[in-house]
Amino acid sequence: MEWESEHDLQLDLADYLRKCGFMTFTEVAVPGCENGRVDVVAIKPHMYASKDLRAYEVKLTKQSFYADVSKNKWYKYRGVFHRVYFAIPEGLLRKSDIPDEAGLIVRNDNGWHVVKAPKFHNPEELNINSVLALLYHGYEENKVMRRLKDRISAEENLSLSKKAHSIGHEIARRLDSTKESQIEKWCMELWDLFGKFGFEVPEKIVTCDRFSSERVHLPSIYEIENLLSGTKNLMHDLAAIKAIGKYLENLQYPEESENDTSWYSRKNNRTKALELIG
Known part of the structure; x- marks a missing residue:
């Protein structure tokens, strides 16, 4: 599977984690990480007591990964987060390339899979400011998502309304066509009966419905x-x-x-x- 940008990979990972029951945030600036922005943050709502706050650094190229490792950027996240993962597409890195304290989660055609578990620890810089930053960011991100969902829902409702109108029109046309075919049959039998007794009858019965411009030739x-x-x-x-x-x-x-x-x-x-x- 080809990924156009790290942002697309971030969103895919966040979606996977949400489906696994995590509350997620993307591209969050968290106090205590030396002004670093974490690609994806995840925490399970029902596991606050266990204090398991996770950070995911998404990498799409080896250059980006080694630049991060050489600057120890990922390690600074351990000051706030209990676990730190690298998230990559399959085939980009080997398990042995990952630092000992970090974990590795890989995306292949079948989804995301944890290849290496990170070492759990109690972060020293985790404080109320870090938590509030996540809450504020989560609120704003959730507001954007709600607006997006509302817009999608409105567009879907409009689309469904158009489809319902189209389907209703087609049903009406078919019902009308069925009704007209019954009238046509009755009309032909009636004209045949008149013809048996010597009355003049039209050569052809022409039927139509309100969906057609053709006139109906019926006995008056x-x-x-x-x-x-x-x-x-x-x-x-x-x-x-x-x-x-x-x-x-x-x-x-x-x-x-x-x-x-x-x-x-x-x-x-x-x-x-x-x-x-x-």
Whole structure:
């Protein structure tokens, strides 16, 4: 894995330590370190009583490492911190290159791994000023992180809103398309039925929805009303013709007969036929 800068490696290490339960600070100027700025500071919140404050010096090149060692910069951190580590990418240094009192943590493709544990000691320069410096720096760093998270959250919410709108539009379009396909099927069956009885029907049914500019060719209410009205009138005419036939069939019989009781039924049939005809 290639790293563009020590700062990127610092942030990656800080992120790893946070996931391990440490409270972390980056690039902190701590009183007692002779004005040195520590790349990464870590302490476990639930281990204050054990007083295990850790410093990590991040190195991306051998030149930077040997320059630090030659000036004893890292050793000055032992005046405030209980443990001091060098943090490097894999393959940069050997375990034997690291000073005896310091530890080594290495980053490879699978993450960070402690290769050499540092010697624990009780720092002589650790005091209230050092702790307050960490607290103040931690507060400012946390404030920046909160603002960054809020901005990311706002951007994500806006992105989710746009995606939700897009998904909703697509669902509506598909539902509308499904509805229109059902209408199209019904329309085609209706026109086929009209065609069987000799009515003129369009050659093609064109459907669309509100997402399309194409017009829908559906039977109008006026056309359906005319067809139903004509069918109703036809049924009435058929009933009237049938009634006329019934009337004529019973017309040859007298209105009353003393010896035949069926006259009442014939009279009733004529009355009903006249009502239908009228």
